Amino acid sequence: xxxxxxxxxxxPIGATIRDGGVNFCLFSRDCTAIELLLFDRPNDPxxxxxxxxxxxxxxxxxxxxVFVPGIGAGQVYxxxxxxxxxxxxxxxxxxxxxxxxxxxxxxxxxxxxSRQAASQPGDNCARALRSVVIDSSAYDWEDDxxxxxxxxRTIIYELHVGAFTQHPNSGVSPEKRGxxxxxxxxxxxxxxxxxxxVELLPAHQFDREDARPGLKNYWGYSxxxxxxxxxxxxxxxxxxxxxxxxxxxxxALHRAGIEVILDVVxxxxxxxxxxxxxxxxxxxxxxxxxxxxxxxxxxxxYSGCGNTFKANSxxxxxxxxxxxxYWVSEMHVDGFRFDLAAVLARGxxxxxxxxxxxxxxxxxxxxxxxxxxIAEAWDAExxxxxxxxxxxxxxxxxxxxxxxVRRFVKSDVGMVKALANRIMASPDxxxxxxREPHRSINFITxxxxxxxxxxxxxxxxxxxxxxxDNCDGTNANYSWNCNIEGETRxxxxxxxxxxxxxxFLTILFVSQGTPMLLMGDEVRRSQQGNNNAYCQDNELSxxxxxxxxxxxxxxxxxxxxxxxxQSLKIFHQDRILAVSYGSHQPHIIWHGTQLxxxxxxxxxxSLAFTLRHPKFHEHLYVxxxxxxxxxxxxxxxxxxxxxxxxxxxTALPSPEDFCDLQTALPVEKETYQAQGRSTVVLMAHx
Numbered sequence: 001x002x003x004x005x006x007x008x009x010x011x012p013i014g015a016t017i018r019d020g021g022v023n024f025c026l027f028s029r030d031c032t033a034i035e036l037l038l039f040d041r042p043n044d045p046x047x048x049x050x051x052x053x054x055x056x057x058x059x060x061x062x063x064x065x066v067f068v069p070g071i072g073a074g075q076v077y078x079x080x081x082x083x084x085x086x087x088x089x090x091x092x093x094x095x096x097x098x099x100x101x102x103x104x105x106x107x108x109x110x111x112x113x114s115r116q117a118a119s120q121p122g123d124n125c126a127r128a129l130r131s132v133v134i135d136s137s138a139y140d141w142e143d144d145x146x147x148x149x150x151x152x153r154t155i156i157y158e159l160h161v162g163a164f165t166q167h168p169n170s171g172v173s174p175e176k177r178g179x180x181x182x183x184x185x186x187x188x189x190x191x192x193x194x195x196x197x198v199e200l201l202p203a204h205q206f207d208r209e210d211a212r213p214g215l216k217n218y219w220g221y222s223x224x225x226x227x228x229x230x231x232x233x234x235x236x237x238x239x240x241x242x243x244x245x246x247x248x249x250x251x252a253l254h255r256a257g258i259e260v261i262l263d264v265v266x267x268x269x270x271x272x273x274x275x276x277x278x279x280x281x282x283x284x285x286x287x288x289x290x291x292x293x294x295x296x297x298x299x300x301x302y303s304g305c306g307n308t309f310k311a312n313s314x315x316x317x318x319x320x321x322x323x324x325x326y327w328v329s330e331m332h333v334d335g336f337r338f339d340l341a342a343v344l345a346r347g348x349x350x351x352x353x354x355x356x357x358x359x360x361x362x363x364x365x366x367x368x369x370x371x372x373x374i375a376e377a378w379d380a381e382x383x384x385x386x387x388x389x390x391x392x393x394x395x396x397x398x399x400x401x402x403x404x405v406r407r408f409v410k411s412d413v414g415m416v417k418a419l420a421n422r423i424m425a426s427p428d429x430x431x432x433x434x435r436e437p438h439r440s441i442n443f444i445t446x447x448x449x450x451x452x453x454x455x456x457x458x459x460x461x462x463x464x465x466x467x468x469d470n471c472d473g474t475n476a477n478y479s480w481n482c483n484i485e486g487e488t489r490x491x492x493x494x495x496x497x498x499x500x501x502x503x504f505l506t507i508l509f510v511s512q513g514t515p516m517l518l519m520g521d522e523v524r525r526s527q528q529g530n531n532n533a534y535c536q537d538n539e540l541s542x543x544x545x546x547x548x549x550x551x552x553x554x555x556x557x558x559x560x561x562x563x564x565x566q567s568l569k570i571f572h573q574d575r576i577l578a579v580s581y582g583s584h585q586p587h588i589i590w591h592g593t594q595l596x597x598x599x600x601x602x603x604x605x606s607l608a609f610t611l612r613h614p615k616f617h618e619h620l621y622v623x624x625x626x627x628x629x630x631x632x633x634x635x636x637x638x639x640x641x642x643x644x645x646x647x648x649x650t651a652l653p654s655p656e657d658f659c660d661l662q663t664a665l666p667v668e669k670e671t672y673q674a675q676g677r678s679t680v681v682l683m684a685h686x
Contacts, residue, residue, distance in 0.1 A: 003038075003049050003051055003068060004069070005051055005066050005067060005068050005069075006066070006067040006069070007057045007058055007065070007066065007067065008023045008024060008025065008058065008065035008066040008067035009023055009025065009065055009067070010025055010060040010061070010063035010065050011025065011063075012025065013025045013026070013027060013063065013103050013318070013322065014101060014103030014104070014105070014227075015075075015077065015101060015103070015104070015105075015131065015133045015134075017072055017073060017133065017135050019067075019069075020069055020070070021067055021068050021069035021070055021071060021072070022067070022068050022071050022072065022075060022133050023065065023066075023067045024036055024065060024066050024067075024068065024077070024101075025063055025064070025065040026063070026064045026065070026079060026101060026102075026284065027062055027063055027064075027102070027284065027285060027288070027315050027318075028062060028064055028081060028284040028285050029062045029285045029287065029288055029315075030081070030083050030084070030091050030092075030093050030284065030285050030286060030287065030288075031064075031081040031082060031083040031093050031283075031284060031285075032055070032082060032083040032084070032093075033052065033053070033055070033081075033082040033083065033095075034052075034053040034058075034064045034079060034080070034081055034082070035050050035051065035052050035053065035079065035080040035082070035095075036050075036051040036053060036066060036068075036077060036079060037049070037050055037051075037077060037078045037079065037080065037098065037125075037130075038050075038051065038068070038071070038075065038076070038077050039076040039077065039078070039108075039130060040076075041076070042076050042108035042109055042130065042132070042239055043108070043109050043111065043112060044076075045125065045126035046125055046126070047078075047125070051066060051068070053065075053066055062285070062315075071133070072133065072135070073133055073134060073135035073138065073240075074132065074133060074239065074240065075132070075133040076108045076109075076130045076131070076132055076133075076239070077101070077130060077131050077132075077133065078098045078099060078100065078101070078128065078129075078130045078131055079098070079099045079100075079101065079284075080095050080097070080098060080099065081093050081094070081095065081097075081099055081283045081284050082095040083095075087274065087296070087297035088295070088296060088297050089296055090286055090287045090292050090296035090297075091286060091287075092278065092282045092283060092286045093283060094278050094283055096121070096122055096123045096124070097118060097123075097124055097128070097278040097279075097283050098123075098124060098125045098128035098129075098130070099128075099278070099279065099280050099283045099284060100128075100129050100130070100131055100224065100225055100279060100280040101131040101280070102225070102226070102280050102281060102284070102289075102319060103227055103319070103322070104131035104132065104225050104227060104228050105131075105132070105134040105136070105227050105228055105243060105326075106131070106132035106134050106228050106229075106239050106240065106242060106243055107129055107130070107131070107132065107205050107224075107225060107228050107231050107239070107242070108129070108130040108131070108132050108239050109128065109129055109130045110129065110231040110232070112126060112127050113127060113128070113129050113209070114127035114209075115207060115209035115210065115270075115277050116209075116277075118277030118278055118279055119275070119276060119277040119278075128279075129224065129225075129279070131225075132239040132240075134240070134243055136330045139243075139244060139247055141247070141251060141332065142251065144250070144251045144254055144332055145254065146254060146259065146332065146334050146370070147196070147254060147257050147258065147259050147334070148334075148370065149196045149197065149257075149259055150438075151372070151395065151436060151438035151439060151514050152436070152438045152514075152571075152572040152573065152574060153196060153566065153572060154196050154197055154259075154372075154438070154514050155194055155195050155196045155197065155514075155515055155517070155562055155566070156195075156196075156197045156198075156199050156261065156441070156514060156515065156516040156517070157190065157193070157195040157197070157198050157199065157516075157517050157519060158198075158199045158201070158443075158446055158447060158516055158517070158518050158519060159183075159198045159199065159200055159201070159519045160200075160201045160218075160219065160220075160447065160519060160541070161178070161179070161180060161183055161200055161201070161203055161230075161233045162178040162179075162218070162232070162233060162537070163178070163218075163519065163541045163542045163543055164178075164182070164183055164186060164519060164543050165177050165178055165179070165182035165183060165185070165186060165543070166178035166182075166537075166542045166543075167539065167542040167543060167544055167545060169544065169545045169546050170182070170186075170543070170545050171185075171545065172185050172186075175235050176235045178232075178233065179233050179234060179235040179245065180229075180233050180234065180235070180242075180245040180246050180248065180249040181235045181245055181248065181249070182235070183249055184248065184249055184252045184253075187252055187253060187256045187258070188256075189548075190256070190258060191256050191257075191258070192559065193522060193555075193558065193559055193562065194559060194562035194563055194566060195258060195517075195562075196257065196258060196259060197258060197259035197260070197261055197334070197335075197372075198253065198258060198259070198260060198261065199261040199262075199263060199337055199374075199516065200260065200261065200262055200263060201219055201220055201221075201263050201447055202219070202220030202221055202223065202230070202262075202263050202264070202265055202339075203220070203229055203230050203233060203246065203262060203263075204220075204223055204225060204226050204227070204228060204229065204230060204262075204264070204265075205223070205224045205225035205228040205229070205230050205231065206220040206221070206222045206223050206224060206230060206265075206270065207222040207223075207224050207270035207279075208222075208232065210222035210270050210272070211534075211535045212466070212467045212468070212535065214467070215466070215467060215535035215536075216535060216537045217534065217535060218533070218534060218535055218536060218537040218541060219447060219533075219534040220263075220265075221265050221305070221339060221534065222265075222269075222270040222305070223265045223268075223269050223270060224269070224270045224279055224280070225280070226264070226266070226319065226320075226323045227323055227326055227327075228242070228243075229242040229243055229245075229246040229331075230242065233245075233246075234246075243331075246331060247331060247332065250331060250332050250333060251332070254332070259334035259335065259372070260332075260333045260334050260335075261333070261334060261335040261336060261337055261372055261374065262327060262333050262335075262336050262337070263336075263337045263339055264323075264324070264336050264337070264338055264339065265339045265340075266309055266311055266320050266323075266338065266339075266343075266344060266358075267302070267303040267305075267308065267309055267311075267339060267340040267341075267343035267344070267379065268303035268305045268306065268307050268308055268309050268343075269281055269289075269307065269309060271306075271307060272305065272306035272307060273298070273299050273301065273306035273307060274297055274298050274299060276306055276307070285315060288310065288313050288314070288315040288316065289309065289310055289313070289315060289316055289319075290307050290308060290309065290310055291307075291308040291309075291310050291346065291348065291349070291350050300350045301380070301381070302340075302342075302343050302346060302350060302379045302380060302381045302383070303340055303343060303379065303380055304340075304379075304380030304381075305380075308343055308346070308350070309343070310348065311343070311344045311346075311356075311358040312344070312346070312347055312348065312353065312356055312357050312358050313348065316358070317357055317358050317361065320344075320358055320362070321358075321361055321362065321365060324336060324362065324365070324367075324368055325365070325367040325368065328367055328368060328371055329367055333371075334371060334372060335371045335372025335373060335374065336371065336372070336373060336374065337374040337375075337376065337397075338373070338374065338375050338376060339376055340376055340378065340379045340380060341359075341375035341376050341377055341378075341379075341385075341389070341394075342375075342376075342377055342378050342379040342383040342384070342385045342389075343379045343383075344356060344358045344359050345359060345383070345385065345389075345390060346379075346383070352383060355390065356390055359389075359390040359391050359394075360390060360391060362391070363390070363391030363392060363393050363394065372395065373391075373393050373394045373395065374394070374395045374396070374397065374441055375389050375394045375395070375396050375397070376396075376397045377389045377394075377396045377397065377399075378399065386398065386399055386400065386429060387426075387429035387430050387431070394439070395438070395439035395440070395441050395514065396430075396439065396440065396441060397441050397443065397446075397516075398422070398426055398429070398440045398441055398442055398443070398513065400418075400422065400426065400429060401422045401426065401440065401442045401443065401511075401513070402443055402444060402445070402446075403476070403478055404418040404419055404421075404422050405419065405422055405444060405504065405507055405508070406444065406455065406477075406478035406479070406504075407478050408507075408605075408624070408626050409500060409503050409504055409507070409626055409677075410478060410479070410480035410626075411480075411605055411626045411627070411628065411677070412478075413602055413603055413605075414602045415626075416598070416599065416600055416601075416604045416605070416606075416607050417600050419607060419624070420590060420598075420607060420609075422442070422511060423507070423510070423511045423512065423588075423609070424437075424511075424512055424576055424577060424579075424588065425437030425438070425440045425442075425511070425512035425513045425576050426440050426513070427576050434575075435576075436574050436575075437512040437513055437573065437574070437575065437576045437577075438512075438513055438514045438574075439513075439514070440512070440513035440514065441513065441514050441516055442508060442511050442513040442514065442515050442516065443508070443515070443516040443517075443518070444504045444505075444507075444508055444518075444521075445518040445521060446516070446518055447518065448474075448531075448532070449473075449474060449477065449531045449532075450477055450479055450527070450529075450531045451518060451520065451521060451524075451525050451526060451527055452501055452504060452505075452518065452521035452524070452525075453497075453501065453521070453524040453525060453526045454479070454526055454527055454528075454529055454530075454531070455477070455479045455504070456479070456480065456481070456482055456496075456497040456500040456501055456504075457481055457482070457485075457486060457487070457497060457526070457529070458477075458479055458481050458485060458486060458529040459477075459479060459480065459481045459485060460477075460485070460529070461473045461474075461475070461477065461529060461530070461531040461532070462486075462528060462529030462530055463529075463530050463531065463532050465530060465536060465540070466530070466532060466533075466534075466535055466536070467535075472532045473530075473531040473532030474531065474532075477531060480500075482496045482497050482500065483496075485529075486528070486529060496677065498553070498554070499650050499651055499677060499678060500677065501524065501554060502554070502557055502648075502650035502657060502679065503624075503626075503650050503677065503678065503679045505521075505554075505557065505558055505561055506561060506648055506650060506679040506681065507624065507679065509561045509562065509564075509565045509571075510565065510571075510611075510620075510622055510681065512571075512573070512576060512577060517558070519543060520543050520544075520547070521558075522554060522555050522558040522559075523544075523547035523548055523550070523551045523554060523555050524547060524550075524551040524554055525543060525544065525547065527540050527541065528540060553654040553657075556654060556655070556658070557654070557657055557658050560658040560660070561648075561658070564647065568613075568616075568618055568620075569586075569613050569615075569616045569618060570586055570611050570612070570613040570616075570618045570620065573586050577611070581596070583612075583614075584614050584615075585614070586611075586612065586613045586614075586615075587611075587612055588609055588610065588611055588612075589609060589610045589612075590607065590608075590609050591607075591608040591609060591610070591633070591634070591636075592604075592606065592607070592608065592633075593606065593608075593631050593632060593633050593634065594634050595634045595635075595636060605625070605626040605627040605628075606623075606624060606625045606626060606627050606631055606674075607624045608621065608622060608623045608624065608633050609621075609622050610622075610636055619638070619642075619683070619684035620681060620682065620683055620684075621635060621636060621644065621681070621682040621683075621684075622679070622680070622681050622682075623672065623674045623678075623679065623680040623681075623682075624679055625674040625675070625676065625677065625678050625679070625680075626677060627676055627677070628676045628677060629676045630673055630674060630675045630676050631673075631674055631676075632671040632672070632673050632674075633671060633672050633673075633674055633680075634670065634671055635667065635669075635670055635671060635672055635682070638684050641686040642684045642685065642686045643666040643667070643684070643685065643686070644666065644667040644672075644682040644683070644684055645659075645661060645664035645665065645666055645667070645682060645683050645684075645685050646659060646664055646665055646666075646667055646672075646680070646681075646682055647659055647660075647661065647664055647681045647682065647683050648679065648680060648681035649674075649675075649678065649679075649680050650678045650679045650680075651674075651675035651677075651678035661683060661685055664683070667682060
């Protein structure tokens with residue numbers, strides 16, 4: 001059946017409802033012919049209409065476009081791209097493959113999708129993903145407003161949408177487990193914890209089949225459609241549901257004062273290497289969307305995932321910016337964490353660009369001006385830009401913070417000087433003048449690596465379940481099992497692990513910078529020593545809600561720490577604290593067991609410091625003893641009427657491990673005996 005169509009327009013790119021129909025626009029330099037496929041129902045095996053686009057009538061520059069009257073929101077569509085299949089020339093057009101619109105806002109036919117069918121020769125129409133026309137204006141945001149929490153008041157919680165409520169003991173109804181709607185039901189838990197921002201592992205459409213046979217790509221670092229919320233996190237089968245349910249989640253989190261930060265993966269796509277599936281990009285404009293190898297039939301692999309997205313081509317740059325703007329303007333998210341962001345600094349041949357257009361334009365974009373931009377400032381091929389990332393606005397995951405704090409707490413030698421720098425927001429790394437200390441994102445653990453519980457329970461990774469002979473995942477864990485590998489009933493080991501967990505948490509929250517907590521660390525979530533659980537869609541990854549009672553001691557300790565640091569001005573400074581001996585400004589003073597005499601030697605395992613904010617009469621004394629024996633630390637003299645009160649001592653059992661000022665005991669001696677491998681926080685009060 002033929003359909004009366006009009007030439008359409010080259011802007012905006014994607015599918016746009018207007019004037020009683022839909023304008024379709026697609027970028028393709030490689031294809032010599034494009035077909036628009038329209039489906040009556042999302043899962044129909046074949047299209048009801050095939051509309052060929054005339055290169056003379058329906059093409060402007062490299063933009064193919066057509067206007068179809070009489071259709072609207074909910075229309076399911078896809079493309080075929082015809083042209084030369086010549087991989088040795090970098091061309092991979094394949095008219096047998098049904099292609100997603102790179103700008104699609106929603107996905108259909110998810111139930112029938114086959115990665116294998118998209119990877120093998122032949123027509124894959126019945127098993128291919130399709131796009132859906134969305135009317136963004138139809139949603140009622142109900143005066144939604146972003147919390148706009150400043151970095152210096154931000155507590156980030158890295159969270160997997162599926163894993164957070166997937167467990168049967170989550171208390172969420174079965175149809176809502178592992179969904180955006182399920183997350184909404186757990187917002188009170190996040191509020192009680194003191195979280196101000198959730199950082200969601202990839203929630204754009206990803207390929208769950210991009211894993212070894214029998215496993216799933218669970219984390220989501222395999223993007224198919226950058227603009228579309230992941231269908232698997234929706235509680236309803238309706239094609240509109242992922243978009244609306246995601247918005248419901250954002251709206252509910254904003255009402256609770258919690259920001260939404262998306263983990264975005266602009267460094268590669270699910271199409272993988274030259275053996276991978278043809279889903280969208282490579283079938284339309286392979287050279288524009290990917291960095292190709294010297295042999296143009298291959299891909300440069302700076303992502304470690306088979307290909308590298310060419311963010312600094314015109315087409316790639318436009319897509320990245322349009323995508324970020326869409327998530328902010330139409331989906332109301334508050335910021336982004338850029339996975340392997342150093343890739344975005346690479347040019348057409350993979351070289352490091354001193355002024356990469358993609359990053360500079362993101363940094364300066366007016367739509368993104370009020371958002372948080374967080375870079376994972378490295379890639380899988382050794383480009384490490386921590387402390388040297390492009391732009392004025394990017395915050396950075398502080399990888400050295402993670403490693404140095406881990407090594408200090410496990411009592412490695414030579415770590416005290418490095419620890420002091422990490423506590424002060426790493427001025428040795430971030431040397432730019434006037435840089436805000438809170439643009440250092442401090443973390444001990446994240447999705448990638450051991451959980452906090454496993455960091456003190458395993459010396460080695462145990463990734464056999466991933467099917468790669470325990471060869472995947474990093475070997476640089478800087479972990480210590482407290483003398484027994486894995487789970488144990490040994491009471492002494494259990495107590496030592498509990499103390500070490502509290503040591504890590506205390507250091508994290510008393511450091512300058514923005515703290516990030518991994519989902520479940522506050523209740524000792526374990527992955528049984530698996531440090532790369534990307535493919536484990538099971539209880540190994542899921543949040544076990546029974547742990548709230550089982551590990552209430554750590555949960556309480558974490559809540560109290562967050563509450564304390566959020567209540568004190570000294571932790572909200574926009575400048576790195578001055579190292580001072582008598583300043584009237586907020587400052588830090590380093591000590592050892594003796595006042596004013598920090599032990600910076602290679603063999604040292606301890607450090608103490610005072611934090612003072614004279615204007616607000618805040619005065620803290622922190623002891624970090626990673627030595628295995630107790631040490632006596634001299635206490636600073638206080639003004640008349642003031643005493644030191646013990647707020648934190650990680651060597652003590654709950655509830656003495658953390659006491660509010662109202663219940664804290666005064667320290668009557670001139671020294672404090674800090675037990676081996678413990679952390680102490682004292683507060684001056686009259």
